[in-house]
Amino acid sequence: MFDFLDKYDVLGAFWTTVQLTLLSAAGSLIWGTLLASMRVGPVPLMRGFGTAYVNIVRNIPLTVIILFASLGLNQTLGVNLGSDKVDTTNFRLAVLGLILYTSAFVCEAIRAGINTVPVGQAEAARAIGLSFTQVLGLIVLPQAFRAAVVPLANVLIALTKNTTVAAAIGVAEAALLMKEMVENEAQLLAISAVIAFGFCCLTLPTGLILGWVGKKVAVKR
Template sequence: MFDFLEGYDVLGAFWTTVQLTVLSAVGALVWGTLLAAMRVSPVPLMRGFANVYVNIVRNIPLTIIVLFASLGLADIFGATMGASDFKIQGFRLAVLGLVGYTSAFVCEAIRSGINTVPMGQAEAARAIGLNFSQTLRLIVLPQAFRAVIGPLANVLIALTKNTTVASAIGVAEAATLMKTMMENEAQTLAIGAVFALGFVVLTLPVGLLLGWAGKRLAVKR
């Protein structure tokens, strides 16, 4: 019944999807947190930069960002991302595009988390002599993160599915393989179902786990 799967490395393709997701998630979390820190910083230039970045990037379709990373950065400006061949270069450019795009959403989720932390927390931190970055790192962000685990789970799930856009620049992830298989095999519906199921298997546990963690780690006030 599943003989149409023969000869295709479905697991391998999904493994690439997982790699894209994990690397982009880590990158987006780091860069998004930095952006959120800039958005609440006392330096107007940083606030302005993060504000403009978020509002531009989140309003551009991901496909265009990923294509720009490939056609713009790589082909015109010659950014090879330190890669030796096109496959690795495409993968890294896709991660770059996904990080740049997803971080805008991570930033906004974290910023809304920062807004849930009462002013008094930061005031108390400053009153014992913590500087701005210590106040943010030790007091405000830990509480902000716990408040937005749910929204961050949404961003992560969206990111997992968004990795399929990498097929636009030829990265051999799940959607690329699905397209190939649909061209070569007759059972298009079954193929679609297999890949849809594959994504649900990836994202469902993430949502459930993070939902549970969000409840458990919530800061009691």
């Protein structure tokens, strides 16, 4: 039943999925943290920008964002992100789209983490003369991240599965391989089972490990 697998590079496709996930995770963690800082910051303009960004981007379907990156930025405006190879450009466009989308969720997870830090801590920090960046960087964010590990793990798992949308612009990851196999083999159930199993192998350990880490680093109050 599964002998068709020999003809395909299943591991290679999942490796692309992993690469997409890790790069987008790193990017959206940075951009998401900046967004969260804006949303709790003292400057009204930045607060407004952060709020608008999160509310707009998280309500646009990911497929639309990724397709726009390819059809709009690349095909129409000629942005190729520093590569003249179609495959590399598509991979980078997909990472860009995933970062823009996922950072909205990362921002909200971190903001939820910030809300677990008692107000007194920020007030005390200000009282001893720390600036806003110092309050955030030294006092609030370190505690917020500890509380945000588990919600961030959820975002990471969702991100792992969201990478399949990159198949829409032709990035050779697991979902695209699945389409190829379905086209050739006429074995929908077996193929779906293989791909679903592959994703479980990626996401189950993520959830378990980060769940354990989250418990370990949580601030006991």
